[in-house]
Amino acid sequence: MTQDDLNNQLKWLFENAMSGISVDCVAFAYQEERLKVLCLRYRNTDIWSLPGGLVFKHESLHQSAFRTLQERTGLDSIYLKQFQTFGEVERANIKEVMSRLVPPFAMEYFPNRSISVGYYALVNHREVIFTQDILTDLTAWHDIEELPAMIFDHVQIINTAVKSLKAQFDHLPLSYHLLPKKFTIGELQKLHEEVLGEKLERSNFQKKILSTAILERIDERKIGGAYKSPYLYRFKREKYEAWVNQVF
Amino acid sequence: MTQDDLNNQLKWLFENAMSGISVDCVAFAYQEERLKVLCLRYRNTDIWSLPGGLVFKHESLHQSAFRTLQERTGLDSIYLKQFQTFGEVERANIKEVMSRLVPPFAMEYFPNRSISVGYYALVNHREVIFTQDILTDLTAWHDIEELPAMIFDHVQIINTAVKSLKAQFDHLPLSYHLLPKKFTIGELQKLHEEVLGEKLERSNFQKKILSTAILERIDERKIGGAYKSPYLYRFKREKYEAWVNQVF
DNA sequence: AAACAATGTGTAAATCTTACACAATGAATA
DNA sequence: TATTCATTGTGTAAGATTTACACATTGTTT
Structure with missing residues (x-):
């Protein structure tokens, strides 16, 4: 992976995706009698984030969430539910956080503010095969009561997803x-x-x-x-x- | 209202707002024993839309929805609830619709695609004082069973809002x-x-x-x-x- | 003044929820 | 191998909630 590769990849991504909006997925699994959430770790750091990303210009929000999770888990059957959109002005200190996660030359691509559409997913962890990408080196299940340090408002997004799940769990199988x-x-x-x-x-x-x-x-x-x-x-x-x- | 005025207003708006994202409000009132929704009519047309618009760079989604409704209704106490975000690729045929609603020179400002964050509002219609704006000439309450022709997916947004309202009405005052x-x-x-x-x-x-x-x-x-x-x-x-x- | 339909209150039946009892089962123990 | 025992499957009675309906009251209508 050279600097050029990363540059090209980011350039292509920001050209083909909508700006200022992203999708974040709270993927739940039930493992060892506990509710777990899928989290990604940025390379060479101890900073975690939810799977998610930019929305391509030619895909719907739902498709974007599905694609993101499919790439990560290899699953092609995923229950997905949009639960809330997060749009506080200061919810994501993008410039500050990203300057620690990507090389300086890549910073130009990131906007000042982003709105995140939250989806929660329910997956069968027994069928999952993790895949890493250019920015992350570890994918792991975390107990919802013991979350690691996460970027932006991702802890709040998870907590909101848990509330939504609770509210719907009674009515639905x-x-x-x-x-x-x-x-x-x-x-x-x-x-x-x-x-x-x-x-x-x-x-x-x-x-x-x-x-x-x-x-x-x-x-x-x-x-x-x-x-x-x-x-x-x-x-x-x-x-x-x-x-x-x-x-x- | 000259062409310059409209041009300046649109230019200012698109410079100070986020691109590709908007907020739409389904404002409910209870009038003559029926549920009504606040709708706006575009000048010199019979095409209606929900109140809503672009999100300023310095305001949250909630603030944007509140500001929009406050400008329209004069109210400063409004119950607001985010209920769903609409992000299908083809949900808003912006270019096609807007070419019939604004002068040709203004078309350059509109994007190809927009994502809409839906809020529903509950208001006391007795306290409302309508205000018009540059693009609309009429604000009116429409029975949810007798909606007029509306732009984009606004009818679907209203129907989804009604479902959300129904689902929550039992539990909440x-x-x-x-x-x-x-x-x-x-x-x-x-x-x-x-x-x-x-x-x-x-x-x-x-x-x-x-x-x-x-x-x-x-x-x-x-x-x-x-x-x-x-x-x-x-x-x-x-x-x-x-x-x-x-x-x- | 009488009739009337909406209102305020009461109550029994039906349904749903909760708490607990007990026998059956098959692994654990000795 | 026999016995113990925690878990499982099923039953049931008490309690709480919902539903259906009855009836007296009230202020308007006729």
């Missing part, structure tokens, strides 16, 4: 995107408790979930766990898709 | 912004029915509303109505403000 294909009701309950931030009563949770009939029991039990082996379930494709179409 | 200071439970119920799009059972509605204790009964009855005069109520300031602070 969002667990579909976070759990493995087969799972137990206990695992599903743990996920709900983690997202909602409160304990749920086991037997009532089971009845409530099963009464929606969106799950189907598999003729197979979870082995290797402690004590009695619970049944495994999976989402019913028809039911799930009916819901997707209903809410658009 | 939004009626506060739409009703006069004093009102009857019957009037409040009509408003709820209009927003939610369904009939509500009278006596249950009354009990539910009063059980929240956010209203206080005034020692006064509504006169001039048909048959028995109902009590008048108003929102309790403490209760309402407690809620505002709680939700931020």
Whole structure:
């Protein structure tokens, strides 16, 4: 990677993208019974950021968010939801931060102010294959309670995304995107408790979930766990898709 | 208004505002038992649009939405809520539409594509004093079921705003912004029915509303109505403000 | 003065939520 | 191998909330 390469890449990017606007993605995964967020580390620093970037002139906001995450994770099925746009004047001290992350000659490309459209994504971390890019050298899942130092207002963006996720989680079968294909009701309950931030009563949770009939029991039990082996379930494709179409 | 005036005004505007991004406001009012939206008519045309415009380099998105509505309505107390950002590539055929609304020389200022951040507002139409600007000659309330021909995707933006309003109306005392200071439970119920799009059972509605204790009964009855005069109520300031602070 | 429709209040039925009980299961323990 | 035991699956009663409807009250309408 030479200086010319970076220069050409940035030049091309800023010529083909809209100015003053970017998309940031809060990609959630459920790993080791905790909610995690996908974060990127800038090369040779301990400064992190959300995946995201400029919007090409020929792509929609949604397409931009999808492309960004696809490049990072290799996934081609990602649940994406726009949740808020961040437009405070001082939200991103671009010049100050970027002067520490890119070579001086590249600074001319960055604007004084940028507005960020926030999307949250739900992904199955088991299917993710990370890819790095020109500016970053590490991609990692971070517990939402233990975030690293992040640029701009990215911590605030994450916190807002968590609130939106909480608010919508009850109504929608969002667990579909976070759990493995087969799972137990206990695992599903743990996920709900983690997202909602409160304990749920086991037997009532089971009845409530099963009464929606969106799950189907598999003729197979979870082995290797402690004590009695619970049944495994999976989402019913028809039911799930009916819901997707209903809410658009 | 000379051509020079318009030219100077547009030149100044595009120099001092961010490019490629705008704010559009869906201002709701409750008038004659119907939900209405504030619309603007372009001079010498029958083409309408939402109030909104470019974001100045020194103002936040929220400030921009507030300024726009304040200039139009004279109000200095407006409930504002960002609800969605619209970023489809083809959402606004700017060149095509603007060529019919402004003189040819002004066309150079308009970009090919613009992203719109949508805010909905709740206003008390009784306190509104309309003001026109350089491009528009009429400001009017339109029933959300009978919208005029509008530019770009403004009809879609309105429909999305209505959905957001519906989704939030149950949880929040939004009626506060739409009703006069004093009102009857019957009037409040009509408003709820209009927003939610369904009939509500009278006596249950009354009990539910009063059980929240956010209203206080005034020692006064509504006169001039048909048959028995109902009590008048108003929102309790403490209760309402407690809620505002709680939700931020 | 009587009729009337909207209003204020009450209540029982139906539904949903919550709390807890208990037997079944199969891994853990001895 | 037998016993223990935490987890799981299911049931049920109490409590809370929602829904439907009844009825007396009120001030206008006739």
